[in-house]
Every structure is written in C-alpha cells, then in structure tokens.
Amino acid sequence: MNFKRVLAAFGVGGPSVDTVLANPDVRPGALLEGHVELSGGSVDVDVDAVVLTLVGRVEHEGGYGEEEEAAGVEFARITVRDAFRLAAEERTSLPFRFPLPWELPITDAGGGPLPGMVLGVRTDVIIGNAADKGDLDPLRVHPLPVQDRILEAFVQLGFTIKNADLHPGHLAATGQQMPVFQEIEFYPSPRYAHEVNEVEVSFVAAPHGVEVVLEFDKRGSMFHEGQDVYGRFRADHADADRPDWAPRLDAWIAEALEQHRRYFGHGGYGEYGQPGYQPEYGHPGYHPEYGHHHEEERGGMLSGAAGVALGVAGGLAAGYVAAEIVDEVFDGDEEEAESEEEEE
Secondary structure, three states: OOOOEEOOOOOOOOOEEEEEEOOOEEOOOOEEEEEEEEEOOOOOEEEEEEEEEEEEEEEEOOOOOOOOEEEEEEEEEEEEEOOEEEOOOOEEEEEEEEEOOOOOOOOEEOOEEOOOOOEEEEEEEEEOOEEEEEEEEEOEEOOOHHHHHHHHHHHHOOOEEEEEEEEEOOOOOOOOOOOEEEEEEEEOOOOOOOOEEEEEEEEEEOOOEEEEEEEEEEOOOOOOOOOEEEEEEEEEHHHOOOOOHHHHHHHHHHHHHHHHHHHHOOOOOOOOOOOOOOOOOOOOOOOOOOOOOOOOOOOOOOOOEOOOOOOOOOOOOOEEEOHHHHHHHHHHHHHHHHHHHHHO
C-alpha cells in the first residue's frame, strides 16, 4: 500500500507499516520485489517477525443443491525479517525479493482483469506471537507467454470468457504443488454449443512447460444427465511462438470430446460399464482424486525464508483464513476509489 497503517494492536501512537511493491504487475515464476517501511510509535516494540503472505479467494462447493461459498486462502508465507526491536520514532526499511510460484493464478489476461479473481500480498507484523494482519496489496498476475497463446486461441475459436475462480484440492495426474488450482471458464463456441454448456481450463505451470487440463460441462438430454469430460495436454514454454495455437487447441477439444463419444456414444452407453472397464484420465467416467469434482484438503501453513522458491517440492498445504480478510480489504479499496472519484 502507498499509505501507512497503524498496527491495530497498539492503536493511536503505535508503530505503523507501509508495504510498497516495486511492480504489482507480475507473471508466474517471476520475482516479487519491494520493501516494508516500519515507523516506530511512542514506545519501543519487540517485533517477532515481519511476514508477507500470498492470499486469494477460493470457492468452496456446497452440498447437493447448495451454492458455492467464498473463503480466503493463504498460498505461502515468506519471512522478511525475524525478531528485532523497533525503537520509538525509529524508521526502518526492510527490502524483500523472492520468486513467485509457477502455479500462481492468473488475474489479468487479454488487456484486462479476469472476472472473479482476487489475489494479493498481505503484510503481517507479528508482535507478542500475535499477527497483526494488514491490508492486501493487490497483485496483477499476467499469463506466461504460452498460457497467453492458449487463452487467445480460445477467443479465436469463438469461446467467450465467463468467469475465473480458485478451488481447493489437487488436479489428479498432474505435477500440481499448490493447495489450490484455478479454473478459467468459457462459454462454448457456436461449433460446440449444442454439445457443451461450458469449458474450464486449468494450468499447472512449471519451469519447462505447462500442463493444460480441460473440463467440459457436457449437455444432457431428455434421457441422460449431463456429464463432465476431462482432457489433459502439455505445452512447452519454447512453443509459445508457434503460429498454430488455435487449430492445436481445437484438436485438443475435439480429441477429448471424441473420447467421450467413443465410450458413451451420442447419448448411449457404449463400452462404459462393461466388465474390466477402467477409465483413465481424460476419458469419460474418470473422476479425479478430488472426488466427483474437487477434494478439499486443509492443513498447516507454509513458511520459509526470503529468497526461497515457493511451490517447489514437498507439496504445499493450505492455511485457511477467514473469508472477510480478503473481502473486507478489497471492498475497502473499492470504497476508497469510489470516494476519490466523488471528490474529483
């Protein structure tokens, strides 16, 4: 933030914090740089740690007939500085520089924000083993070049962006490390509108390439319920500049849907249900490890030292926080923007 926040635990006369990002426009795997400015209050304070936390808003699916619920989730935490004493009236600047996860969700594409995405960096000042959880500095995460080409290809094929959200859980048969994954939803192109309600794409990025998971909400009929169809493909970063992304994506979509037709026919049952039938990933009838949709996993909070890559080996566990932490901060930003416009 570009304004100073007085730590809530001390109120008036207490220390204040101001986090400044060198550039809020980032890409997955890039470095996030900036500094945390601390100003001492009227008394000396023993600070246990200053921590940066990546925070987003995830959608939890309710039970049958229930709507999804939003909640805040912490992706990862980086310790900017361990225990130190902040003297009264002292001013200190704490620089930070650390790599963002390759699997960082995308918030902006095609020259604008993706609807539904909320992501930012929160500064926590820990005093007396209690964290003063601060405001969020919004991050605008732009796609990697190969992700950008695939999203552009959807538009070129006639698909229209619908929404984007995060879900807790893991995509089966992928190298996913983060505790959440993103789904970018599209309305189908006219070519597939008779067969598909919507298409969702998820990216699992890594240093050498991106796994692309496609999920199709298949239309039902009078006699058969709609079904989810999955397809998984890989794209290398080195292929970002190839000119044939639209036909390549179209081939992926056609392949996944053809597999569905092969097993189910155009509404029949085909080989599905026959003895020995074992559906594989990408085939209809396959249910990923998150159950019929996404398995929710809760666990401890990731912590690490500044400069250590996030989202690498070991598997990250989500540390869940209250939904209002995310909502209140961004609602507050919107209210401030509206008040500024009114003043102008």
